[in-house]
Amino acid sequence: MRLIRIVRMTFREEEIDNFLHLFSRNKTKIRSFPGCEHLELHRDLDHPNVMATYSHWTGPEALENYRQSALFKGVWKETKALFADRPAAFSHVVVREEDKD
Numbered sequence: 001m002r003l004i005r006i007v008r009m010t011f012r013e014e015e016i017d018n019f020l021h022l023f024s025r026n027k028t029k030i031r032s033f034p035g036c037e038h039l040e041l042h043r044d045l046d047h048p049n050v051m052a053t054y055s056h057w058t059g060p061e062a063l064e065n066y067r068q069s070a071l072f073k074g075v076w077k078e079t080k081a082l083f084a085d086r087p088a089a090f091s092h093v094v095v096r097e098e099d100k101d
Contacts, residue, residue: 002037010083011050
């Protein structure tokens, strides 16, 4: 079962560049973590200080293993220090994947 994880984060405007640097430094490590199949960073069109990570995991266990890892704990600690508001996280499972015509 593939799991989709979306984490929406609001940053203090003066911390956006710090977060982008943090993400850039760690994206390859996260993408290489066992069970991570995909990772993207998105920016809200109307609110440039709002970003979201969009990731695919092989399942809930893989995501939980990542969340318990030293990698996640270190990255999350640095990320939280940059927030202007509480993050929102959502986990989804693929119910049906449509083919493109």
